[in-house]
Amino acid sequence: MLNKVEAYFAKVIRERAGFLLVLALFLLMPRFSWRFFLLFLMITLVLLPRDIHDGRIKIMMSLPFSRANVFWCSYAFLVTFAVITQLIGGALFGISIDMMGWNIIGTLIFSSAYFGVAMISVTLGFGNFVIPFLVLIADSFLGSIGKNWEFTYNFLGSPSGFNPYSMISPIYQGNQIAAFIFAATLLMTAYVLFERKGTSR
Amino acid sequence: MIVKVENLQKSFCGKLVLNGVSFNVEEGEIFALIGPNGAGKTTTLRCIYGDLSPNGGRIEVFGKDFSTKIKERIAVMNEERRTFRRFTGSDYVKMWSLLYPKWNDKIFSNFALHYRFDLKQRVETYSIGMKTVFYVALTVASNADILILDEPTQHLDPLIRNEILKVISDYAVEEKKTIIISSHEIYELEEISTSFAIIKEGKVLYFDTVDDAKASHRLISRGERVQGEVIGLVGNDTLVKTDKDVGRFPKFKEIVLGYLGGRKEFIPF
Numbered sequence: 001m002l003n004k005v006e007a008y009f010a011k012v013i014r015e016r017a018g019f020l021l022v023l024a025l026f027l028l029m030p031r032f033s034w035r036f037f038l039l040f041l042m043i044t045l046v047l048l049p050r051d052i053h054d055g056r057i058k059i060m061m062s063l064p065f066s067r068a069n070v071f072w073c074s075y076a077f078l079v080t081f082a083v084i085t086q087l088i089g090g091a092l093f094g095i096s097i098d099m100m101g102w103n104i105i106g107t108l109i110f111s112s113a114y115f116g117v118a119m120i121s122v123t124l125g126f127g128n129f130v131i132p133f134l135v136l137i138a139d140s141f142l143g144s145i146g147k148n149w150e151f152t153y154n155f156l157g158s159p160s161g162f163n164p165y166s167m168i169s170p171i172y173q174g175n176q177i178a179a180f181i182f183a184a185t186l187l188m189t190a191y192v193l194f195e196r197k198g199t200s201r
Numbered sequence: 202m203i204v205k206v207e208n209l210q211k212s213f214c215g216k217l218v219l220n221g222v223s224f225n226v227e228e229g230e231i232f233a234l235i236g237p238n239g240a241g242k243t244t245t246l247r248c249i250y251g252d253l254s255p256n257g258g259r260i261e262v263f264g265k266d267f268s269t270k271i272k273e274r275i276a277v278m279n280e281e282r283r284t285f286r287r288f289t290g291s292d293y294v295k296m297w298s299l300l301y302p303k304w305n306d307k308i309f310s311n312f313a314l315h316y317r318f319d320l321k322q323r324v325e326t327y328s329i330g331m332k333t334v335f336y337v338a339l340t341v342a343s344n345a346d347i348l349i350l351d352e353p354t355q356h357l358d359p360l361i362r363n364e365i366l367k368v369i370s371d372y373a374v375e376e377k378k379t380i381i382i383s384s385h386e387i388y389e390l391e392e393i394s395t396s397f398a399i400i401k402e403g404k405v406l407y408f409d410t411v412d413d414a415k416a417s418h419r420l421i422s423r424g425e426r427v428q429g430e431v432i433g434l435v436g437n438d439t440l441v442k443t444d445k446d447v448g449r450f451p452k453f454k455e456i457v458l459g460y461l462g463g464r465k466e467f468i469p470f
Contacts (some may be wrong), residue, residue: 003299015286061252062277064300066269
């Protein structure tokens with residue numbers, strides 16, 4: 001299995017070295033506000049969703065990879081890349097371990113959710129970028145409405161302006177546990193769908 | 202039996218592409234899957250190596266239901282010769298040697314020297330013929346128990362084509378490996394294949410060993426009395442399946458043409 005992971009990682013790095021280098025430079029900045037958007041670009045334009053869209057998944061499948069192998073290797077690459085750049089950036093810029101920990105958890109939630117969204121979209125034949133991008137816009141809009149904490153009450157004592165979606169939003173993550181469960185559900189749905197349906201062409 | 206395909210069905214967006222494909226491949230055989238473009242050859246192969254999930258039917262490889270664990274024992278050359286972006290020849294060698302436990306560097310080096318592969322050059326920039334030879338080299342050097350070769354001689358010049366056919370044949374005979382070839386080049390398949398299946402419109406019309414197929418068919422000239430099951434027309438003659446000693450024994454290509462052409466005659470004038 002380690003050979004497969006090594007082969008997959010080597011393939012991604014070799015094919016997209018330039019793009020990954022630029023991404024890494026930006027992701028090293030700990031408080032870089034476009035971090036999630038860059039991760040989104042990586043998911044949709046570098047990893048498995050792009051390979052499926054381009055038909056290059058056929059090359060992987062003609063090698064000793066199963067669908068589960070390529071799915072989880074691609075996800076593992078994403079997680080490794082996101083976490084390592086965050087750790088290095090945190091160390092370089094002197095970010096506290098607590099802060100770094102929360103940032104990493106947030107990044108993992110976002111990455112898992114949007115890897116799931118992109119995979120669901122491309123597996124169902126809707127492409128690797130446009131639909132996930134619309135989901136990203138909808139997510140950023142819906143999550144921004146109202147308030148994302150539960151302790152705001154109006155004068156009648158009922159929650160005021162509380163937006164439950166912001167709790168699970170992969171961008172806003174009002175409640176990290178709820179957002180994690182939502183992201184994991186998207187990721188597992190994508191996996192099951194890809195495993196059963198495979199590529200449509 | 203090393204590969205057993207039973208009643209395989211596959212559809213894309215509701216369109217049936219494979220409709221009950223069945224055949225067996227024995228160990229050490231060179232099995233040819235023959236048919237016109239769009240017959241379902243590549244789809245059948247993709248189902249065998251697990252790229253596509255069939256909608257119905259069963260595939261057994263090495264006597265067990267297909268599982269991804271056995272993919273290390275299968276090396277594939279796909280029809281489109283797609284390559285990874287920016288991968289040089291050396292990158293490919295490294296990747297294949299990681300993925301195939303029985304990878305043989307010496308065999309690959311022999312190919313590289315003979316065909317002068319530039320291993321520092323990106324494979325995507327190789328000519329289509331060179332890509333084909335490169336893929337043949339990778340699959341043979343993988344030392345896999347089953348080679349699946351989709352149109353392995355496409356885009357090759359006659360000399361290299363001849364060499365590659367010999368390599369494929371020797372690999373099966375000397376190394377006792379099984380090879381499944383998809384092609385519509387029936388003339389060259391006759392030289393190397395030991396068994397075959399004729400596939401058309403997603404159905405296997407006939408499968409057998411080459412020797413048994415020749416023994417169980419006859420070609421009857423016009424005017425001769427037809428005895429046996431009429432299969433199709435081959436030029437002015439009729440291909441029949443019979444055990445009677447009539448007409449003459451057909452050649453391999455005549456059997457294929459008889460099955461593929463059927464009883465329809467094309468008369469443009």
